[in-house]
Amino acid sequence: SQTFWKKMHILGDLFLIAALYSMRSPKSDHFVTYRRFKDMDFTSISKTFWKLHEEALWNQLQLAIDRHLNPILNPQNAHRRFKSRAFYDSLLRLSFSQVTDLDPTRRKIEKLPQQMRDFVSHMKRRNYQVLIQSPNATCGAGAVNEKEPPLLLLAVKSTHLNFKNRQAIRQTWGRVGWVATHRMNGGQRQEVGGYIRRVFLIGKEYTRNSAWNVSELLQMEDQLYGDILQWDFDDTFFNLTLKDVLFWKWFTHQCGQTRFVFKGDDDVFVNTPNLINYLHDQLEKPHADRTMNEFMVGDVIAAAFPNRVHQSKYFVPDSFYEGLYPTYAGGGGVVYSGQLAKRLHKISGRVHLFPIDDVFVGMCMTRLNAHPTHHPGFLTFDFRGDEEKELCAYHTILLVHKRNPTQLIELWDELSKTRSQCLHVPLRMSNKKTSLLG
Numbered sequence: 001s002q003t004f005w006k007k008m009h010i011l012g013d014l015f016l017i018a019a020l021y022s023m024r025s026p027k028s029d030h031f032v033t034y035r036r037f038k039d040m041d042f043t044s045i046s047k048t049f050w051k052l053h054e055e056a057l058w059n060q061l062q063l064a065i066d067r068h069l070n071p072i073l074n075p076q077n078a079h080r081r082f083k084s085r086a087f088y089d090s091l092l093r094l095s096f097s098q099v100t101d102l103d104p105t106r107r108k109i110e111k112l113p114q115q116m117r118d119f120v121s122h123m124k125r126r127n128y129q130v131l132i133q134s135p136n137a138t139c140g141a142g143a144v145n146e147k148e149p150p151l152l153l154l155a156v157k158s159t160h161l162n163f164k165n166r167q168a169i170r171q172t173w174g175r176v177g178w179v180a181t182h183r184m185n186g187g188q189r190q191e192v193g194g195y196i197r198r199v200f201l202i203g204k205e206y207t208r209n210s211a212w213n214v215s216e217l218l219q220m221e222d223q224l225y226g227d228i229l230q231w232d233f234d235d236t237f238f239n240l241t242l243k244d245v246l247f248w249k250w251f252t253h254q255c256g257q258t259r260f261v262f263k264g265d266d267d268v269f270v271n272t273p274n275l276i277n278y279l280h281d282q283l284e285k286p287h288a289d290r291t292m293n294e295f296m297v298g299d300v301i302a303a304a305f306p307n308r309v310h311q312s313k314y315f316v317p318d319s320f321y322e323g324l325y326p327t328y329a330g331g332g333g334v335v336y337s338g339q340l341a342k343r344l345h346k347i348s349g350r351v352h353l354f355p356i357d358d359v360f361v362g363m364c365m366t367r368l369n370a371h372p373t374h375h376p377g378f379l380t381f382d383f384r385g386d387e388e389k390e391l392c393a394y395h396t397i398l399l400v401h402k403r404n405p406t407q408l409i410e411l412w413d414e415l416s417k418t419r420s421q422c423l424h425v426p427l428r429m430s431n432k433k434t435s436l437l438g
């Protein structure tokens with residue numbers, strides 16, 4: 001029919017443009033860690049670690065907020081029962097002007113690298129408009145016929161021009177609807193599964209000298225797939241934190257019933273069936289109700305230092321942030337409960353934005369006194385050595401970074417072909433509490 005050919009035509013355009021832009025600069029390596037611990041107890045790391053350094057801008061800003069909320073210094077604030085968003089917004093602004101109106105601070109800001117100055121000048125703003133929000137992207141879509149709330153929402157950070165990545169994800173690990181999986185339970189093969197949803201988190205992109213209007217293309221893509229969530233801010237590296245903050249807000253209003261969130265990059269491979277089984281295991285554990293309140297799992301990085309290499313895209317000067325980073329789960333892919341997403345939404349109102357998104361999430365976690373759990377199935381640094389060549393390698397993992405769209409499709413195919421052979425292969429296990437990975 002006519003609409004079919006219209007869709008094919010749009011698809012053709014999208015692929016063509018993706019091909020033209022596929023020469024874009026590759027992402028440099030994501031991570032800045034120096035020490036990674038497995039399954040250690042991190043509770044000993046102070047939850048107010050940033051108080052100790054009063055010289056750096058971010059530390060100063062956060063300290064100002066913390067002072068306002070200190071029950072001894074400001075009992076009237078601390079005892080407020082209901083702390084509204086407007087209250088936190090005014091607190092963010094107040095603390096910001098208190099710190100940045102001082103001459104020494106202004107001089108400090110002037111000396112920051114351009115990108116960081118740009119970040120600071122937009123740092124108190126979070127209220128960006130939603131530009132595209134397909135009604136189908138909401139977690140309730142299709143709920144009429146569904147017998148339970150969605151198990152998992154896949155929230156994938158993407159950019160306008162990464163159409164190929166999105167397309168590969170849609171065809172492979174990002175399929176939506178009811179996804180049936182099988183697991184071994186006491187020697188028995190058991191069918192489980194869950195309703196899956198998908199949304200791509202996208203900012204705004206300017207492409208100079210382009211014959212195409214990329215905004216219009218993104219709208220067309222959303223008409224085809226109904227899985228785009230776009231906001232009105234520049235899609236730059238230092239703006240990625242806005243994707244967390246604004247996603248939590250959207251989630252709280254649109255997806256509150258969803259049990260789990262996967263949030264990750266558009267160049268990762270996720271073993272969704274394994275993830276579904278793993279999440280069912282978590283829900284069946286004793287006291288799951290309570291643990292879900294702070295459930296977050298991923299590749300946990302502890303005691304990382306900020307990157308001080310000027311050329312790095314992760315560069316954070318010590319005049320901006322001092323001290324170690326809080327424990328955080330690497331942003332390539334992390335899974336947390338819907339309950340925690342809603343708590344993160346609330347607490348994020350009293351943490352100043354930080355330019356590295358996964359570190360910011362770690363900061364909010366620290367504020368909630370919650371701790372991410374490390375799982376060795378999250379290979380954000382890829383397989384080690386020849387491990388990948390083993391027949392069932394991909395059946396032992398939850399996620400691996402990084403894979404291109406072609407690889408995603410090949411790997412997904414392999415995964416289905418080897419499924420029955422590898423059914424008995426377990427997920428990589430967490431090491432004992434005391435073991436340390438150098």
Ligand SMILES: *[C@@H]1O[C@H](CO)[C@@H](O)[C@H](O)[C@H]1NC(C)=O
Pocket residue numbers: 213214215216
């Ligand atoms: C692109 O399309 C959008 C939406 O139709 C429109 O608002 C915008 O002005 C267009 N931009 C250009 C450069 O034509």
Ligand SMILES: *[C@@H]1O[C@H](CO)[C@@H](O)[C@H](O)[C@H]1NC(C)=O
Pocket residue numbers: 136142222223224225226
């Ligand atoms: C959105 O949902 C409606 C109703 O469920 C459906 O008819 C339509 O095809 C969906 N659109 C997309 C792009 O998935």
Ligand SMILES: *[C@@H]1O[C@H](CO)[C@@H](O)[C@H](O)[C@H]1NC(C)=O
Pocket residue numbers: 115118119122232233234235236237238239
């Ligand atoms: C973030 O987005 C805003 C709004 O588009 C923009 O003005 C600002 O320059 C961006 N910040 C960075 C650090 O790129």
